Amino acid sequence: MTGEPMLQVAALRAGYLDTTVIRDLDLLVHTGEVAVLIGPNGHGKTTLLRAISGIIKPSAGRVLLEGQDVSGWPAERISTLGLVHAPQGDGLFGEMTVEENLLMGAFPSASWRNRRQEIARIYEQFPLVAARAGQRARTLSGGERRLVALGRALMRPSRIMLIDEPSLGLAPVAIDAVYQAIGNLKRSGATLVLVEENFTHVGAVADAVHIVEMGTIIASGPYAALSADPAIVRTYLGSL
Amino acid sequence: MVATDIVGIAVTTLILGSIYGLVAIGMTLIYGTLRILDMSQGSMVMVGSFIGWGILVVAGLNPILAILAAFAATFILGVLTQLASVQPLMKRRSAIDFEMVTFITTFAVAMVLTNVALELLGPFQRNVTSVVSGSISVYHGVNLPYQSLTMALVSIALMAALGVFLARTRWGLAIRAVAQDLDAARLMGVPVGKLYPLTMGLASALAGVAGVFLGGLYFAYPQAGDLPLLEALIVVIFGGLGSLPGTVYAAYAIGLIQATAEVIVGTTWSLPILYTVILLVLIVRPHGLLGKPSEARL
Numbered sequence: 001m002t003g004e005p006m007l008q009v010a011a012l013r014a015g016y017l018d019t020t021v022i023r024d025l026d027l028l029v030h031t032g033e034v035a036v037l038i039g040p041n042g043h044g045k046t047t048l049l050r051a052i053s054g055i056i057k058p059s060a061g062r063v064l065l066e067g068q069d070v071s072g073w074p075a076e077r078i079s080t081l082g083l084v085h086a087p088q089g090d091g092l093f094g095e096m097t098v099e100e101n102l103l104m105g106a107f108p109s110a111s112w113r114n115r116r117q118e119i120a121r122i123y124e125q126f127p128l129v130a131a132r133a134g135q136r137a138r139t140l141s142g143g144e145r146r147l148v149a150l151g152r153a154l155m156r157p158s159r160i161m162l163i164d165e166p167s168l169g170l171a172p173v174a175i176d177a178v179y180q181a182i183g184n185l186k187r188s189g190a191t192l193v194l195v196e197e198n199f200t201h202v203g204a205v206a207d208a209v210h211i212v213e214m215g216t217i218i219a220s221g222p223y224a225a226l227s228a229d230p231a232i233v234r235t236y237l238g239s240l
Numbered sequence: 241m242v243a244t245d246i247v248g249i250a251v252t253t254l255i256l257g258s259i260y261g262l263v264a265i266g267m268t269l270i271y272g273t274l275r276i277l278d279m280s281q282g283s284m285v286m287v288g289s290f291i292g293w294g295i296l297v298v299a300g301l302n303p304i305l306a307i308l309a310a311f312a313a314t315f316i317l318g319v320l321t322q323l324a325s326v327q328p329l330m331k332r333r334s335a336i337d338f339e340m341v342t343f344i345t346t347f348a349v350a351m352v353l354t355n356v357a358l359e360l361l362g363p364f365q366r367n368v369t370s371v372v373s374g375s376i377s378v379y380h381g382v383n384l385p386y387q388s389l390t391m392a393l394v395s396i397a398l399m400a401a402l403g404v405f406l407a408r409t410r411w412g413l414a415i416r417a418v419a420q421d422l423d424a425a426r427l428m429g430v431p432v433g434k435l436y437p438l439t440m441g442l443a444s445a446l447a448g449v450a451g452v453f454l455g456g457l458y459f460a461y462p463q464a465g466d467l468p469l470l471e472a473l474i475v476v477i478f479g480g481l482g483s484l485p486g487t488v489y490a491a492y493a494i495g496l497i498q499a500t501a502e503v504i505v506g507t508t509w510s511l512p513i514l515y516t517v518i519l520l521v522l523i524v525r526p527h528g529l530l531g532k533p534s535e536a537r538l
Contacts, residue, residue, distance in 0.1 A: 053427060054426075055426065074433075075423070075427055076426045076427075076430055076431050076432065079427055079428065087423065087424060091424030091427065092421070092424070093416065093424065093425075094420055095416070095537060096413070096420065100407075100413055100416075103413055104413055104414070104417050104425070104428045105428060107410065107413075107430055109410075112410055
């Protein structure tokens with residue numbers, strides 16, 4: 001252990017073409033912590049995850065993984081350090097089968113060797129995914145897609161996992177299944193960054209909550225403190 | 241129609257469809273992955289036929305060596321073509337008309353290769369020895385040259401191998417993943433900067449092998465790639481851009497139409513009939529046989 005935080009984001013600026021979405025954003029995520037980014041739509045939560053994982057290049061500021069500066073690295077290189085990002089919209093390969101999607105989760109050569117054991121483990125953990133193994137990903141329901149995306153994220157050992165809106169667009173029963181899997185991850189000691197629009201589902205898993213508005217973090221604190229502050233709940237989060 | 245005609249049509253369809261498929265499938269692989277129409281694919285056929293000529297005729301060596309050498313040389317040439325004419329534009333992909341610019345840059349590579357061949361080897365049509373000689377009588381009056389049979393079998397074997405590669409191997413899956421969702425593929429750790437040149441190398445190598453056989457059927461000469469390029473373009477558009485199964489169906493469908501027209505109304509009418517059918521099919525199905533409005537991705 002280096003004693004460094006798992007993820008450190010410092011004075012980050014990022015966006016698309018001429019639009020800056022993330023402004024001077026700082027964030028610390030400690031090893032074994034579940035950090036939840038909460039805030040209204042269109043205020044930069046997804047862009048922040050994309051800048052951390054390298055899909056977009058930050059225009060200023062730094063991203064450090066356990067002390068290693070990865071700012072400006074391409075996503076495929078950051079991924080090899082053990083950062084797993086389950087993106088918004090699941091990012092499944094639609095014309096590929098569920099099993100082929102899972103195999104892609106084990107793409108790095110070190111994981112590829114263990115792909116069969118890992119797939120068996122995922123099938124055991126998610127029987128719904130196992131039942132769809134040979135089906136093309138584009139034919140799945142929203143809940144099935146989310147579980148496949150989570151299963152794919154679990155196909156390789158990771159140091160930190162970013163999950164973008166795990167509950168988005170799902171029926172309540174599917175949300176329960178997804179959050180049950182996230183709860184298992186937390187109990188196994190995983191470091192997680194979740195993005196959600198509100199407090200509704202994260203209570204059982206969140207350690208730290210960061211409120212993102214206008215491309216920066218305007219409030220941070222333990223889940224219990226922020227969710228108990230009526231001003232914050234009313235102003236930024238709607239009702240509980 | 242008599243039995244001889246039917247057997248003749250079947251044999252010609254097998255031969256034409258297989259070689260059309262082999263010439264065109266690389267183009268589909270490239271379009272499905274990179275979203276570009278690679279106009280240098282015809283040059284790879286030309287280079288392959290010259291390598292066939294060099295190894296079989298000039299050096300008098302083994303046909304298998306000719307096929308392997310054509311595969312290796314056009315693989316490298318395809319990688320270099322990608323690095324020279326496509327890769328420099330990748331970063332500006334969203335800011336330019338990527339498909340049109342690369343259409344021209346790969347066409348430029350094709351013109352360079354054609355003219356280099358013209359300068360180095362002259363405008364002559366070189367006879368390429370058949371990979372295998374002799375023929376087999378399939379049915380009364382229907383002869384199948386071993387050269388054509390070998391060409392068909394090698395083409396089918398290579399297309400099947402490509403299918404297995406894409407369905408079963410780590411890098412094959414990665415090519416399909418990049419074709420279907422680039423950002424997600426990068427998040428999986430797929431090094432797209434290496435994958436794109438390798439994909440174009442692989443596609444070019446298939447065209448190069450086709451060139452060894454086509455050189456044996458026709459000749460090796462600097463413009464030997466022009467007609468195969470045109471045929472490949474027609475096959476991939478007829479099959480639906482970016483669809484590998486579509487390309488295979490289209491190759492055999494075109495082979496069948498051409499063979500049927502040849503047998504029933506004669507060789508002079510086969511091409512007008514073929515292109516009339518293609519015209520009508522594309523008017524009814526503008527996205528091709530298996531193309532989708534969203535464009536197929538392998």
